[in-house]
Amino acid sequence: MxxxxxxxxxxxxxxxxxxxxxxxxxxxxxxxxxxxxxxxxxxxxxxxxEPAPAKDAGVQVSGRKLPITVIASGRLMRQNLPLLGRDEAWVQEILKNYNCRVQDVYLLTSEPDGKLYFAAMREDEA
CATH class of the missing domain: 3.30.240.20 (bsu07140 like domains)
Incomplete structure (x- = not known):
């Protein structure tokens, strides 16, 4: 990617x-x-x-919430942490789990429910 x-x-x-x-x-x-x-x-x-229309599935759906970018192209987006109710210690714990540093991350996002998306920086791009 x-x-x-x-x-x-x-x-x-x-x-x-x-x-x-x-x-x-x-x-x-x-x-x-x-x-x-x-x-x-x-x-x-x-x-x-692939989405099934809610009316076909017979379910009620809630509004969609967007993921928040935590790290982009090796840069920590500090201004976004309060939107998640998180701090840099939380980011460091995540990075510890992935065994990497901020500059090693190409993209890290967090969904409102806490689900993370992580993409490491390619070695030839770091």
Whole structure:
């Protein structure tokens, strides 16, 4: 992912924005994301994540909440930690679990329910 984003000159914030426009908030559900010649990004979810309309499933759904970026391109987004009710000690604990440092992380996001998305920085990009 990192190498392809670099080639297309799309940063992690832009990718997250493009995916949100497509209605995608959980990066781990994306099987493919294709940068079209028009500049738009088309996304294809893994089949198990393809949505079934709520009315067909007969369920009530709550509103969607967006993930918060914690680390992007090796930089800690300190201003986002209060949005999660977290502090730098929490980030350090996560990094300890992944056995890495902030500068080793390409992207770390947290869902409101605490689910994390982690992508390590490629060694040739660090």
């Amino acid at each position: 990192q190498q392809n984003l670099k080639k297309t000159r799309v940063n992690t914030d832009e990718l997250a924005e493009y995916l949100r426009i497509q209605g995608v908030t959980d990066l781990s559900q994306v099987q493919y994301a294709i940068l079209e010649t028009s500049g738009a990004i088309s996304t294809f979810l893994f089949p198990k994540y």
